[in-house]
Amino acid sequence: MNCKGVIFDLDGTLIDTLEDLTASMNDALVKLGCPRRNREECRRMIGNGLAKFAERALPENRKDQRDELMKTMVSHYQQHCLVQAVPYERIQHVVQTLGNKGIRIAVLTNKNQKPAEAIVNYFWNKGVFDPVVGVCDGRKVKPDPESTLDILKQWKLTASEVIFIGDSEVDIQTANAAGVACVGCEWGFRDKKQLLAAGAKNLIQKPIQILDFFD
Known part of the structure; x- marks a missing residue:
């Protein structure tokens, strides 16, 4: 595979954000007088x-x-998005290695732009991921391929030169819509069965396996 760029999903792919997302959603639900949701429901x-x-x-x-x-949830999450968030095992090494190889890397997430940037720039130096694309006014969310295609245009790369790495059916649908190869990761918010049902053709179990595509 002649891969020159990687687009990463954020939640469930680079960073385990489930605890903070669950806590902020439950804070908002309680304030509205609604029942709390457990961790697996939020997943x-x-x-x-x-x-x-x-x-x-x-x-x-x-x-x-x-x-x-x-x-209400956004107000809480923007102040608490880094309480328990943690990178997945060896993902920081993977990102550094890709950068050392001259591979372009980006983040494309359905998380709001402000917390997306806050999380990425907390765990990595600003500019390591270029661009970081989250949700903001007027921007279509995944699985619409618009943002993926915009990244390809910015990088001046073709779809065949880029892979999309994500943990959900939304990421698979996004990659397919943009004509980009997708790698599904089993360590995130969806399990192997769900990824296969969504049409995943390439699955990996550990972040370090990402580097196998660049040997």
Whole structure:
């Protein structure tokens, strides 16, 4: 594979953010008088952006409070997004090695832009991932391929020269829509069965295996 660039998902791929996301969602739910969600429920709800996460977390008879829940959750999460967040095993070594090889690397996430940048720039020097693309006004979320194609254009690379690494069906759909090869990672928020059901053709079990594509 003549790979010159890697687009990474963030949550569940580079960083385990599940504890902080669960805590912030539950803080918001409690403030609205709604039942809390456990860690595994939140794991299944994450992936399609904050709006979907909030919609899924609310009881059926409270869906009209989605925007209020989102606003409350974001306020808490922006202050607490690095409480328990941690990089997956050896992922920092993988990123450094790719950089040393001259491979372009980016982050494309359905997380809001501000916390996405805060998390990436906390664990890596600014500019290691170029660009870091999160959700902001007017930007389409994954699985729409627009942001992936924008990254290819910025890098001046073709789809055949880039791979997309992510942990969910959303990432697989995004890569397929953009014509980019996808590598599904089993250490994230979805398991092997779910990734295969979503059409994953390349699966890896540990972050260090990413480097096998660049030998």
